[in-house]
Amino acid sequence: MANKKNKVKFGLQNVYWAKINEWGVDSDGNRTFPAYGESKHLPGAVSLSIDANGEAENFYADNGVYYVINNNAGYTGDLEIALITTEFATEILGEILDNNGVLVERNDTELAQFALMFEFLGDKHHIRHVMYCCSASRPATESATTEESTEVKTEKLTLKATPLPTGLVKSKTTESTSDTVYNNWFKTPYSPSTQTATTTTKTS
Template structure:
């Protein structure tokens, strides 16, 4: 037990910085209950989105106070997910076609139509820390089309990036986001980018030896 404690303590971060290992997994279909109501998503293959520059997402939804007996009687929690921007060097062809709805024609040209339907996806990424990298997943995201911009080359070259505006909402099960911490087991951590993490929230049970 002492070794387990020391191992976890060695992964406890004091600070975070950087951004890397951005991956996405398209929601290919939804599972449904007996009434046909969507329940859990089915994800496709996890794909890397290289060239991550920055990620800035803000929490949506504010708590509301319900007053009674001349005091705050109950606090209503409104978790409406997140909104923000993901800046990358260039959006990949796979992301453009699978998520943004662009078409790769028979001549290898990306075509954008006004009828394009963007797809929902999970977004996975990590921040570096002073002890261990913190890995995250947003379970249900949509992305807007990036702007198209550039400028003439001068004495120095300024790299123009592309920015995706993200909206991360809750799944029908209520799941919004998950991240690793010092208590995350090694297998879960190492397999984080293979598939969006499926939480195990079942109650832990312990067994005791029967007295003889």
């Protein structure tokens, strides 16, 4: 087990997204875990930088910290990619692909929410993540004339990841994640198990 623990992480690859099509509800009519659409690859990942929203607050009593309030409001940050795919533009950013194959953007477009899955490399095994409820803002449009050397212009999505109604924000694999869960990570957003954790580990 110990020899499978990472000492460092680096790199970004295998970025996938899955649109939230509808929400599950409990017996009281409250939203629960969402129903996701097909998981789709977002190629050309360059970088991902997300910061935590919300800080812990101390409640003081009896001349000391009596209780710590956890204010986990999710994450915000940027995902930089080579080019946004047409599928992501239409299904998530709400752009319209007309009969002539032209992407059309309107001012009354509604943005869709989605899960974002991605992978960081490590020295022993790759760490896979999922953020369950994300939204993305429209990227800037820019390029430049070609000079003596060609500079590739990327596109940047500003992301906001918020908690699900159940409080769930994010999950990631560890050295003790089972083979089944690890190998199926990008097929559909992982739904946390309420069962007692097992000792089965990933073999590769």
